[in-house]
Amino acid sequence: MSDAVRKHREFLFPAVAMYYQDPIELVRGEGNYVWDDTGKRYLDAFGGVLTVSIGHANPKVVEAIVAQVKQISHTSTLYASAPQSNLAEKLASIAPGDLKKSFFTSSGTEANETAMNAARVATGRLDIITLRHSYSGRSLQTLAGCGQSGWKKIPLPVAGIKHAHAPYCYRCPFGAKDSSNCSLECANDIEELIQTETGGEIAAFMAETIIGSGGFMVPPPGYFERAVGIARKYGGLFIADEVQTAWGRTGQHWWGIQHWDVKPDIMCSAKGMGNGTPVAMTIATPAVADKFPGITFATFGGNPISMAAARATIEVIEEQSLLENCKVVGAYLGERFQQLKEKHPLIGDARGLGMMQALELVKDRKTKEPAPQAVIAVFEEAKRRGVLLGKGGVWGNVIRTGLMLNAGKPQVDELVEAIDAGLTVAAK
Template identity: 45%
Template sequence: MQDQQDTKALYDEYMITTMVAGFEPVTVDQAGGVEMVGEDGKRYLDCFSGISVVNCGHNHPRIVEAAKQQLDKLVHCCTYIYYSPLPARLAKRLAEITPGELQKSFFGNSGAEAVEGAIRLAKQHTGRQELVSLTHSFHGRTAATLSITGNRGRKKNSGPYMSGVAHAPAPYCYRCPFGLKPDSCDLACAQYVEEVLKYQTAGDVAAFVGEGLLGEGGILPPPTGYYETVAEIIRRDGALFIADEVQSGFGRTGKMFAIEHTDVEPDLMCMAKGIANGMPLGAFISRPEIADAFTPGDHLSTFGGNPVSCAASLATIDVLESEGLLANAAERGEQIMGRLKTFQEKCPLVGDVRGRGLMLGLELVSDKQKTPAAKQAGEVRRRCREAGVLVGVGGSLGNVIRLQPPLTITADQAEKVCDVLTSALTEVAKG
C-alpha cells in the first residue's frame, strides 16, 4: 500500500494530470492476458485494454519475445534516413491485410499522427483543402485532428481550430438528430452529407474522415449501408474516403478492420492502438497513386517505424491470425451482447446496448426521455472495479459503459464480466 501511495504522490508532484477528471484508484504492477494486477496484489479482469490497445492480451509471450530479440539487434536508426528491414516487412504485411488496393504505408508513433498525415496526403493528392467529418467523432489531440473531431468536450479551451472543416451528423441511431427510426429513416444522416457538401463547404473538399466504428463518441456502429452511401456522395464530389481505424482496427470488431463490415474500400486508412499490442506505433496506408503525391520535404517522422515497435506489430498480426482472435472477438461479442440485451429488458437504467465484436457500449439513462445518466455510469464503473472488473466510461454525454477487453477473453471470463456488470447495474438502478 505504501508503494501505491508513493506513486500517487509522485504523480501529484511531478506529472501534469489536471486534464484528467479522476484516476482509477489502481496502481498497476503487472499484467498478463486479460488480467491486470495492482501493487496491492488485487487482480482485475481488464475490459478496457488500455483504451483498446492490448488486443492480443497483456504481455503476450510471442509479441514480447519479438520485441526483446529486436532490442538486442537495433533500437533506432531513423527509418526515413536509412533502409530498415522491419518497417519494410511490416508495410508489406499491412498491404496484405488491409482491404482493397491499399498498399503504401507511412509510420509514425500515434493515432493522431496517423490521421494528421493522412489528411496532409489527401490534400496533397487532390490539390484541395477542405475536410468533412462527423459529429461525435474523435480523431486525436493535435490541432488538425481536434479540428475534425466533432466533440465539444474534447475541443474546449484549445481553439481557434483549422478552417475548412465541416461536420455531418453521426449515425447515432439511439439519439437520431432527425428524430427518425432506423427501420424507416432511409439513412437520412448519410444522405445529409450531400447537404453538408452543398451548403457548408466551398466545393474544395479533399477528404471525408470517418471512424469504422465511432469509439469516444459512445461506441456508435454505423447502420447497414451508411458508409456505402457516404462514400458514393463524397466520391461523386471528387473527395477521398479516409477510414480512421485507430481504435476499431486489428480484430476489435470481429474483422481485422471495422470498415470490412461494409462494402467500402477506403482510399486511405489510419491505424494505431492495437497495431503493436502496446508498443508505440501509428501508420496510415493508401493506394500507390495517392501515396506518391508526397514530394521531398513534405512529411517525416524521427521515431516513426521504430524497429522494436515494428517487430512487435509483425508478431501481433501473426498472433491475431494464428490464434483465431478475430473469430473469438466475434463469438465473445455475441455472448456478451446477448446477455446484456436480455438484461436491458428488465433494467430501465440501460437505454441502449450496441457495438460489434468486443467493442461494446451500454448507454445509461435515468428516464424514458433518455436523460443521460453520467453519474450512474461512474458509480457502475466503481462497483465493477471493486468486484474486480475494469470497464471504461465515455461517450459524448459521459453516460456510456465501454467494454473493450483483450480479444483473448474466454467464455468463462466473459460470463464473469456480465455477472459483475449486471449486478452493478441492478444495484445502481435501485439507488
C-alpha cells in the first residue's frame, strides 16, 4: 500500500471511494497514459470520468495555464477579464441555436444548479422534469434531480422535481424489444407525468443527452424531438446537460444534442471542457439569461487560469480535427465492442457514441439479471494488464469507457484486448 493510499483512507471521508481491491496511486500522466508510484504504465480509458479530454499534460493547455499564472491568477467577475470574455465569445460561436450568454463556474454540479435556477426564474414555475437513471450533481437540488438511489443517501428536502422514464432501450420499461420498433413511449409518458404529477405547467425538461453515470444510455432516434416538444407544449424550457457529452466526445459534433434536431434554451457542460482544469459553463439564450435576477458571481467562475485552459482545449480540438477523429475512431471502438458482444455471453448490450462507449454485463441474456461482480473481475484483470476502466449503472453492471478524443485505433485495440481477457476471467 502506498503512503498516499494509506493517508487517503485515514484522512478523507470514507465516501471518497477508490477503485480496485488494491487502490492505485497515480503520479504522472502523458497523453493517453498514466503511471503509478511503482512506475507501471496504464492506458487511461476513463480519463478521470471523461474529464481529461485531449490527453494528460497536453502541451498547449499546459503552456496556456503557465502563461496565465505568470500574468494574473485570479480576478473576480466584478472586473472584466479577456480570458473570460474571449471564451464566452467562442462558446457563443459554436453553441447550437440561439445560445449566447454564459455563466462560468467550477463544476458540473454548479452548472446544472445554475441552469435549474435560471429556468425557474425565466418561467416563473417550479416543476422540473428529469430522467430516471440520470445524474446531475451533488448539491441538494441536483441530487434531487438524480435518478439513482445510490447517489441520494442524504436527505433531500427539495420540491419540484419529477422523474420521467429514461430512454433505456436495452431495458425498455414499455416492453419494446429493440429500438427498431420503438414508438417513443418513454418520451410520450412525459405528457402524462406533467398532467398528473404537476399543476399542468413546468419550468423545464432537463436531460443528459446520453445518460452518463446511469450507463451511457443513447436515446433512440426521435426521442428528444418528441420529449422537448411535449415539454414546450406545457411551457417548459429545455436544459441540455452536456457535462459528459460535449467537446466532440460523441463524434462529429461539438455537442451531443446535435445528434438530434432540437435546440436547447439552456445548456451546461464541465468535465472535458478544461482537460482536467476545474471549469464549467451554463450557456443560455438571451431571453433566459437576461432574466437571471440580482447580482451574482461564482468565486472561481471565470477564473482566468481555467478560462485559458478551456480556450486552449477548444483550440486543440479544432487544430487536430478531433471531432472527426472521435467519429472515426469511436465507430471503430463500437465495432470492436460489438465483436466482444458476439464472443462473450456476459455482455447483454454494447452501446454508445464516439468515445463514449459502454458494455452492460448480465448473468443471463434472457433474464438480463445484472452482473456487477463480473464488472469487478474485468476491472481487476484489465488493471493487471495496464488498462484503467470506468463503471456505472444503477446496479453497477456497466463498464464505461472514455478514451481521449485524440486516441487512435492502437489504443482501442489495447482497451479491447484487456476487456476481452477480463471477460474470459469473469466467465470462470
